[in-house]
Amino acid sequence: xxxxxxxVSGVVKEVVAVRQSAAVRWRFPQRTLHIVDIENLAGTxxxxxxxxxxxxxxxxARIGFGADDQVxxxxxxxxxxxxxxxWPHARYRVRSGPHGADLELLDxxxxxxxxxxxxxxxxxxxxxxxxxAAAGLxxxxxxxxxxxxxxxxxxxxxxxxxxxxxxxxxxxxxxIAAA
Numbered sequence: 001x002x003x004x005x006x007x008v009s010g011v012v013k014e015v016v017a018v019r020q021s022a023a024v025r026w027r028f029p030q031r032t033l034h035i036v037d038i039e040n041l042a043g044t045x046x047x048x049x050x051x052x053x054x055x056x057x058x059x060x061a062r063i064g065f066g067a068d069d070q071v072x073x074x075x076x077x078x079x080x081x082x083x084x085x086x087w088p089h090a091r092y093r094v095r096s097g098p099h100g101a102d103l104e105l106l107d108x109x110x111x112x113x114x115x116x117x118x119x120x121x122x123x124x125x126x127x128x129x130x131x132x133a134a135a136g137l138x139x140x141x142x143x144x145x146x147x148x149x150x151x152x153x154x155x156x157x158x159x160x161x162x163x164x165x166x167x168x169x170x171x172x173x174x175x176i177a178a179a
Contacts, residue, residue, distance in 0.1 A: 041147070076100055
């Protein structure tokens with residue numbers, strides 16, 4: 001009978017270990033963290049409600065959004081209301097002043113264990129300030145996509161990302177008519 005107790009105890013330990021292993025695997029499924037610098041994507045320091053909605057529509061059309069994805073958006077106190085109304089269901093960070101939105105989003109990337117919690121990070125900005133954070137995430141095995149306007153994408157950020165998606169239409173050079 002003692003052996004039966006030892007065997008049952010061993011089996012229980014194995015079952016608990018398997019359940020814990022499965023729980024860890026399922027706790028953080030494949031999902032994307034969308035870091036959105038709405039001021040950069042809209043191309044203005046204080047985006048209007050219409051501009052925020054337009055950016056959201058273009059963003060979703062180009063990159064999509066999964067059921068388990070999370071959006072963190074940052075803006076100054078002057079742009080927060082339009083950001084929240086134009087792009088609902090996000091987590092909002094607010095900081096005014098030079099590069100305030102960038103600093104709030106960098107705080108998330110650097111201090112919230114993003115590499116353990118997300119398999120993909122989409123950085124919605126072209127600011128070079130995100131280049132080092134993007135490279136660090138890639139080094140830890142996270143897929144990084146940059147979503148930006150063509151005219152605001154810093155070269156260092158583009159090099160750090162595995163993929164770049166542009167929100168605006170491709171720039172077409174005008175043809176010169178032959179004489």
